[in-house]
Structure formats: structure tokens, C-alpha cells
Amino acid sequence: MHHAEISPLMMDALVILGAAGIVIPLFARFRVTPIIGFILVGLLVGPYGLGRMTFEYEWLSYITITDPERLEPFAEFGIVLLLFAIGLELSFNRLWQLRKLVFGLGALELLVIGALLAAFLSMLGQFWTGALGLGLALAFSSTALVLPISGTNTPVGRAALSMLLFEDIMIVPVIFLLGALAPNTGGDGWSGLLDTLWKGGLVVAIMMVAGRFLLPRLFAQAARTKSPELFLAASLLVVIGASLATAIVGLSPIVGALIAGLLIAETEYHTEVEGIMEPFKGLALGVFLITIGMGIDIETIWDNLWMIASAVIGVLTLKAVVTGVLLRLMGARPATATETGILMASPSETSLIVLAAAASAMLIQPGTAQFWQIVTAIGLTVTPLLAMLGKRVARSVDPAPTLDELGGDENAPRVVIVGLGRVGRLVAQMLQKHDRAYVAIDSDPDLIEQARREGYYAVFGNALREDALDKLGLDRAPAVILTMDEHVLAQRMVRKLRAAHPELPIIARARDSFHAAELYRSGASTAVPETLESSLQLSEAALVDIGVPMGPVIASIHEKRDEFRDQIREEGALEHKPKLRTSTAES
Secondary structure, three states, rough: OOOOOOOOOHHHHHHHHHHHHHHHHHHHHOOOOHHHHHHEEEEEEEOHHHHHHOOOOOOHHHHOOHHHHHHHHHHHHHHHHHHHHHHHOOOHHHHHHHHHHHHHHHHEEEEHHHHHHHHHHHHHOOHHHHHHHHHHHOOOOOHHHHHHHHOOOHHHHHHHHHHHHHHHHHHHHHHHHHHHHHOOOOOOOHHHHHHHHHHHHHHHHHHHHHHHHHHHHHHHHHHHHHOHHHHHHHHHHHHHHHHHHHHHHHOHHHHHHHHHHHHHHHOOHHHHHHHHHHHHHHHHHHHHHHHHHHOOOOOHHHHHHHHHHHHHHHHHHHHHHHHHHHHHHHHOOOHHHHHHHHHOOOOOHHHHHHHHHHHHOOOHHHHHHHHHHHHHHHHHHHHHHHHHHHHHHHHHHHOOOOOHOOOOOOOHHHHHHHHOOOOHHHHHHHHHHOOOOEEEEEEOOOHHHHHHHHHOOOEEOOOOOHHHHHHHOOOOOOOOOEEOOOOHHHHHHHHHHHHHHOOOOOOEEEOOHHHHHEEEEEEEOEEEEEEHHHHHHHHHHHHHHHHOOOHHHHHHHHHHHHHHHHHHHHOOOOOOOOOOOOOOOOO
16 A cells, blocks of 8 residues: 655645744743744754755654755735734834934934945955945844744834834835845846836835725625634735735835735724734744754854854944934933843845845855855844843833932832833832822833833833832831732742732732632732733622612622632632731722
């Protein structure tokens, strides 16, 4: 009996799906970005990892990928979906508000860094045309990695987004410029650039006009069918159609994907589209990251370790310093400029495309292109580490406010609120309303700065560090209130606080009754499940609206709340419940 052979493409798909099934939950368990995991998987299963051993051990061919070029179309599709998702998060109004940053800061960042790198490479002996191509290639930063890390709603995310948008717009002009500088091109490159620009502008204008009329009707029709499959098909049709339209006229397909996302963001269906496309975006981005890992040859790096390390450090340092300085000159606060500069320091997936264009135009030698491709791959790999480094350095550059700056007597008892998000702010407002002193702590410097401008008493710090909470006077605090939404982190904090302060009332936010029971087991005085409180509020509103007097309603709600809390405490099975100080926190 003959067994049907599995096609190489199917084998690659199985390897990638298996990697995703292992990497995402494993790295999420240790609270590490899966970006690093996918790159390491690519390094392990690629042609420079286990793939080079398939001739000796044939069974390895079932868990390795020996031809990265087969994955390139999927990796490119991942970038297209990423730009589509970014467009869904934006809007034309928000993009218009960023125009000065995009065409001011974005242009300065790309041109200044490209010029400085080109000048430095020229001094090392590279001919000026090749140096310009290398400088522009290395000046790009990774949209695929930076924006998922920074988001688009923080000061760092907005600054990064403005620069990355300009870089995405400039991909095609840069590639045409390199073609025009090729030794045997003549004037064809310049005429091709102008031809692409006017055709591309026309296609973009048609898409923007037609999209405003057609997309709402398309998604309304898909929504009426109540079929998720049809909604997904309509979403894929839009993003693929827009990408093909810009690709046909010579523009990058990611430009079409971004415009498609912006157009859908203006409709009432953008939330549904964003949710239904999320799994595909994550998987396709994983494919792209695996291909990056496959391009890293450990042996080549080891043989040229000093040169490659010097190049990586030099590029990262130059880009971080220049980007940070430009942001400061444009009015960004020191912490934002520092963190954004370091985050944007690594080269981009686009750098690989521009390097290939420079090599095909004979502006640089194949060996030179391969060297800088390795530098780029390493730079992409360390991007998550740069993000963590940027946060640490930013905190030292822009120190956190101290209790002395909050006003009042720092030795006075204060309720300590851990986390100053939506829930933490509401708790702080209620404490203020009843004239209770408090201080809030959060590890997000931008959130702390905004909260202090709005009048909250807040300091920056990592609440997991005992010394940070001790400085807030935890030994004198009437209570500590944990408002974070992280399941494991809340339990860990409750255990640490209970061990250090056996009599301290600890009021903790819980997701549901099961989480609340775990918090009680860890030592919480009171755990408040969000699902329980929403149910009680809904019941209260319904009873009042149908005519039941407010007094009996409030009494019954309190009675039901106490009943549920007793039940959850029993589920928590507290065998050695510590003696707590009398507190009105539960009333």
C-alpha cells in the first residue's frame, strides 16, 4: 500500500502551526512577548539550524523548513494584514492630526539617519551610491514589531506611528531611487518613478472615494446574513483587493492595506472586522518572524563576530540617539524621546527589501548585502529587548515623582491604590469625594504623568518591589486596593503583602468568583468579582425602574452581596485566615 506524500508546503504549514501552538501559550505563561519565541523557532527549524542536518537524519525533514523562500508570500501577507489592522485602529481625522509629525518628524528621522549612515559608510570606503542605498535601508524601522509593542495610543506609540507611516510611504520612492542610481539605468528610473507616483495617486484617490460609498453597503449586506464566514470573506476581499490595486500600479501592497483599514475604520463595522481578522494577523505575523529567524546563520555570525557586533551596536546607537534628539527638538518629554529612540533603533523587515534592491541594481556587492542582512536580522531579533531597555532608561532619564511632590504630610496614613487605570481612577475619585487620603502607584510613566495633570495623587513605581510600597507608608496605610486586571500578578501581590503585613486590609479586584476564591486563599481581606458587581448593579437598576422603592432595593443588594462573599470565602477554603484590623472597606 502506497502512502500519499505530503507536499513540502503542507509540511511547512504543519511546522508553523505546531510552532504557534507551542510558542504563544509558553511565552504567555512567562509573560514574555512571543515575538522572540517565533524568531528562535525560525532559527531552530530553519536551514541554518536543524535544517542543515536533514541529510544525516531524514526524520528531521518533518519538523524543519529547508527552503525559506516558500514562506515569503505568507510573510508578506502577514505584513499586509498588520498594516490593515493598524488602519482599523486609526481614522482619517486622527491621521490628519498626525500630519505634521508624519511629514515633519518622519521625514527628518529617515533622511537624517540615512544621510549619517551613508556618510559613515563612505568614510569606510563604500562608493557613495552604495553607501546611500545602505544608509536608507538601515534607516527604516520595523512596523511589524514596533507597533504591536508600543501600541498607537501612548505618547511613544504615537511618535513611533508617525515615523513608521512616513517610512511605509517612502518604500517605493526609495526603491525607485536606487534603481535610478544603477550604473546602467540612464533616465529610465526617474521616468518610472514619476509614472508610478501619478498612477498610484490616482488609484489611492479612487479607492478613497469609492470606499466611502461601497464599503458600508458591503458590510451591511454581510451583517444581515448573520454569517461570520461571509463577514470574514468580505474583509479578506477588501484587504486583498486594495493591496492588489496598489501593487498593480507599482506601489507597495501595504499602502493599499493601510488605506483599506482606514476606510473601514470610518464605518460602524470596524470593531467586528478587527475582531474577526485578529487570529489571521497574529498567525501571519508569526510566519514573518519565523522567516527572520531562518535568515540568521550562527556559524557566519561566529566567524565574523567582532565585525557584526560592531555594526549592530553602531547602527542601534546612531538611530537611537538621532531619533531621541529629534523628538526632544520637537517638544517630546525626555522619557518619551528616550524610550521611542531606543525602540526605533533596530532596522526593519523593509531593510531586507531595500538591501535586495540595492544589490540587484549593482550598487553593493552580494557579500556586502549578505553582511547587512545578518545585521538586520539580529536587529529585528533584539527589538523586544530594546523595548524593555527603553522603558528602563526612560525611567532613569525622567525620574518618578516622590511623595514630597504630592503635598500634605507624607507620614499621614494613606490608602494605597495599586494600578491607576479605569478602575483605579474611579476608586481614587470616590476616596477624594469622602475626604480620604490616598496615593496611587503605577508602572506606566505616561499614565502617571497624565493622571498627575488631572489632579490625582500618583507616583511611578513597580508595586512588586517591596521597597516601592514601603516608601508609600504601607505600614501606616488604612488599606491597600489592588485594581490590576492581571490574574497571576494580583495573586502574587496579595501573597507578598499578606506575608509582610499580616493585619493589613487588602481589597482586590477579581475577574470572577473563581478568581476571587483564589485571592481569598492567597490572603485577600475582600475580593470583588467584576461579574458579581455588574449583575448586582443590573438587578438594582431593573428593580428601581419597575417601581420597587430604593431603600428595600439597596438593602437586598447588600444582603445578596454579603451572601455571595461568604460563599466565595468558603470556596476559598481559608484554613488559616489572618486576623485583620477592623475596616469599613467591605461596607
